[in-house]
Amino acid sequence: xxxxxxxxxxxxxxxxxxxxxxxxxxxxxxxxxxxxxxxxxxxxxxxxxxxxxxxxxxxxxxxxxxxxxxxxxxxxxxxxxxxxxxxxxxxxxxxxxxxxxxxxxxxxxxxxxxxxxxxxxxxxxxxxxxxxxxxxxxxxxxxxxxxxxxxxxxxxxxxxxxxxxxxxxxxxxxxxxxxxxxxxxxxxxxxxxxxxxxxxxxxxxxxxxxxxxxxxxxxxxxxxxxxxxxxxxxxxxxxxxxxxxxxxxx
Numbered sequence: 001x002x003x004x005x006x007x008x009x010x011x012x013x014x015x016x017x018x019x020x021x022x023x024x025x026x027x028x029x030x031x032x033x034x035x036x037x038x039x040x041x042x043x044x045x046x047x048x049x050x051x052x053x054x055x056x057x058x059x060x061x062x063x064x065x066x067x068x069x070x071x072x073x074x075x076x077x078x079x080x081x082x083x084x085x086x087x088x089x090x091x092x093x094x095x096x097x098x099x100x101x102x103x104x105x106x107x108x109x110x111x112x113x114x115x116x117x118x119x120x121x122x123x124x125x126x127x128x129x130x131x132x133x134x135x136x137x138x139x140x141x142x143x144x145x146x147x148x149x150x151x152x153x154x155x156x157x158x159x160x161x162x163x164x165x166x167x168x169x170x171x172x173x174x175x176x177x178x179x180x181x182x183x184x185x186x187x188x189x190x191x192x193x194x195x196x197x198x199x200x201x202x203x204x205x206x207x208x209x210x211x212x213x214x215x216x217x218x219x220x221x222x223x224x225x226x227x228x229x230x231x232x233x234x235x236x237x238x239x240x241x242x243x244x245x246x247x248x249x250x
Contacts (some may be wrong), residue, residue: 007108021050023101029112032099033089034121036199038148039067043114045101046080052103053078060098060111064118066090066198085101089118090199125150125201128191147173150195160189179197184211 026044033039047055057072067087073079085097095116102109128146135141147154147170156175159165162182168175181187189205 020104021108021110022048023051025099025110025112029236030085030116033064033067033116034116034123035092036123036197037048037087038086038088038123040080040086042084043099044080044082045099046160047101047103049079051079051108052105054104055079055081056102056104057081057083058100058102060100061096063087064089064091064093064116087245088197088199090197092118092120092124094118101222104141105187109249125193125195125199127191127201127203132189132207135207137181137209137212139212140178140180141207141209142176142178145175145177145191145193147175147193147195150199151197153196155194157192157194158189160187162187163189182196184209189210 024046025054026046027041030041045055045057054074055078059069062070063085064073066089067085070084070086072083074083078234095118097116098111099114100109100111125147126149128148132143145156147156152173153169153171154173155168156168157165158167158177165181170179185208187207187209189207190202191205192200192202194200
């Protein structure tokens with residue numbers, strides 16, 4: 001409730017305007033970040049003499065995953081200070097970072113609403129293949145996964161209704177997983193890869209498993225219901241012909 005009220009007052013009064021005082025933020029806009037690349041940015045504030053020292057700085061919303069901030073360091077005047085945001089982003093997106101600055105009596109305060117854009121950078125985690133070929137009941141099915149980007153080693157985690165749960169640690173990003181499908185149908189596999197920096201990527205694969213061939217392969221063949229009916233009708237006709245005394249033509 002307090003955070004909502006602070007944000008509402010900030011919107012009505014202006015991002016960096018306090019009650020009867022002036023607060024200056026630097027920089028005005030945060031530079032973009034990239035997934036898998038080190039990010040570091042210092043934010044500085046300075047307040048007018050109307051603010052009672054010492055001032056306080058507070059981040060009202062959590063930082064994106066794997067980003068942190070240092071403790072606030074105040075200047076000798078008690079009305080200026082700075083802190084640093086740093087880390088290795090693992091999730092892309094646009095994040096709002098509202099920073100509240102208030103004086104010791106919490107009478108004068110202001111909120112600066114920063115927006116941090118985390119892009120999918122060249123060092124972002126990637127996972128192959130993009131899709132899975134069809135499988136067949138009773139035949140060994142093998143999938144070759146390949147993780148790249150990020151910081152090795154990589155930890156794989158796979159789960160599915162028909163295969164259960166499996167994990168594997170790979171130094172080169174390669175993992176060959178095999179299982180034998182027992183039933184025809186569709187199977188959804190969830191694969192998650194995590195690198196040593198904490199970057200994480202999840203992907204869903206839909207696998208179609210087809211039934212085994214009805215004829216061939218040395219196994220028993222099966223006869224459909226329609227074929228069985230025709231064979232039975234032919235047997236009845238032949239049996240009636242023999243019972244009427246009809247034999248083979250000479």
